[in-house]
Amino acid sequence: MIIEQPLMWLRDEIQSIIADWCEEKRSENYWREPLVAVASASDPLFGDLHRVIDLTHAMPTDILPGAESVIVFFLPFQQWLGRENDQAGFHAARGWAASYLATNELIQTINAHLRSRIEDAGYQAAVTPATHNFDERKLISRWSHKHLAYIAGLGTFGCNHLLITASGCCGRLGSLVTSMPLPPTPRPDQEWCLEKAGSECFACVLKCSYEALFENRYDRRKCYEQCLINDRYYADLPLVDVCGKCACEVPCSYCIPTSAADK
């Protein structure tokens, strides 16, 4: 089976899964239109992940022998969700924590559905967990969705250490590896973070009052401590180790930023 416009096909599939999922689960729709991009499994940038992240980071062929492509998708959050989290004070908003749980479940559903559609087309696919695929001691991911998303051309890194996509950084990423050969998406040819592009911003740094994010440093342990404080705060919910204040109501939250006055 030949798929004429694979990115459009993947995006339409994801969009219809989101609609069906919300209806079936009677869930709030926390997401805007999904973005999808593809990296070639043989992109030389994958080789750099051992140096940039850790030697334990997996390669596409570790996930699926015979891998040809890595599909990465971004589910951008609705602006009201980011606003609510920004205004919630010290802790993450309850809706932010609930959306984390819903998004984990939705990503699993999207992955299972896409895998089955790819298998119907005569290829193989392997899925990876949406989260908690990291080394608990080093707090380093063995399959870093944001680095995959960068390689696939979904966006560029911000000073908040998140990936800024065409729909901003406020959202979640998912991925799967497939033997289906797909055309790779071109990467942006300029920085989308205002500071990295040479304009003044650091709005994300101002949002972090937990001593984790600084202009020239990111303390992942402090960041994770805050995420666990939120988890304890919402003790009635399953694990919700989230914070996200540095992604909410900043110029790059919902779009490619054009000026620090965007928020």
Ligand code: SF4
């Ligand atoms: S808030 Fe500003 S400095 Fe921070 S990541 Fe976004 S654009 Fe870059």
Ligand code: SF4
């Ligand atoms: S997620 Fe929270 S603690 Fe971590 S850097 Fe962002 S604002 Fe700071």
